[in-house]
Amino acid sequence: MTHPLVPDGRRPANHGRRVAPRNRAALIAAAREIYAAYGLDAPLSAIARRAGVGQGVLYRHFPDRAALASAVLDENVQQIEDAVEAGEMSFAEVLGVLTWHLTESAAFLGLLHAGGTVGRSETLAYALSLSERLERALRVRLPPGHRLSAGDDLMLAVAMVSGAVGGPTRELRERRALEAWRLLGVEVGPVRPYGG
Incomplete structure (x- = not known):
């Protein structure tokens, strides 16, 4: 080189x-x-x-593509955990941070749609671990009685929104994510990274 x-x-x-x-x-x-x-x-x-x-x-x-994608995923979840732990943000604002990651990071979408990991048990276990961390963090700020507080509704909604996030531009992906949250009747704060 x-x-x-x-x-x-x-x-x-x-x-x-x-x-x-x-x-x-x-x-x-x-x-x-x-x-x-x-x-x-x-x-x-x-x-x-x-x-x-x-x-x-x-x-x-990062010895391979999977290791790099895993690092991106881990940082995404860590930022959401940091946003929750700071205690300054409402649930809607934390969803804004999550939505930023959904629109910015294709690797994050891969986590939420771990279907491509079937047959690779350690990759699937890692994806499930990150998903569990994400759910724990979100539930800390989820107000009692919120429309997403029952059963698996929270992570089902996150998966539905992530499935709606597609398109060639960041603006289009963000608009689709916000429209999906709106259709679910969920308020989302400003779409930005934690600390941004």
């Missing part, structure tokens, strides 16, 4: 492990963007380029 030359003609310094956390975060953010734009089959080289790292760096952090 060749490194771009800096203005005075020297190669950039190799900062090694000091930049590993930054590179990992950049790869996850890039994967979310690339997956949203091109789907889960997007080339990993495009993700590395978007993150500003070489493919070798990508493979040091």
Whole structure:
């Protein structure tokens, strides 16, 4: 791999492990963007380029596509858990964070439609684990007597909304998600990432 030359003609310094956390975060953010734009089959080289790292760096952090998608999924669920734990957001606002992840992250939709994981028990177990974490987090803010509080209604509604999220642009995906929540009679706060 060749490194771009800096203005005075020297190669950039190799900062090694000091930049590993930054590179990992950049790869996850890039994967979310690339997956949203091109789907889960997007080339990993495009993700590395978007993150500003070489493919070798990508493979040091994520040995395969599944590991990268899992990292995106884990961060998505973690952001929703963080939003709930902060205690500042209403259920509708937490649903806004969830909706942002649904519209931004194709990998997140894959979690909610784990049908493609049949036959791969560890992938299915991981998807179910993340789904359970998501449900636990959402239930913390779910008001008593809310229309989604009975039985499996909450996660069924999330799956229904995620199924409605499709389309070539982020704006269209967001509009469809909000329309699906409206059809379910559920109020959703501003669609944005936690802390955004």
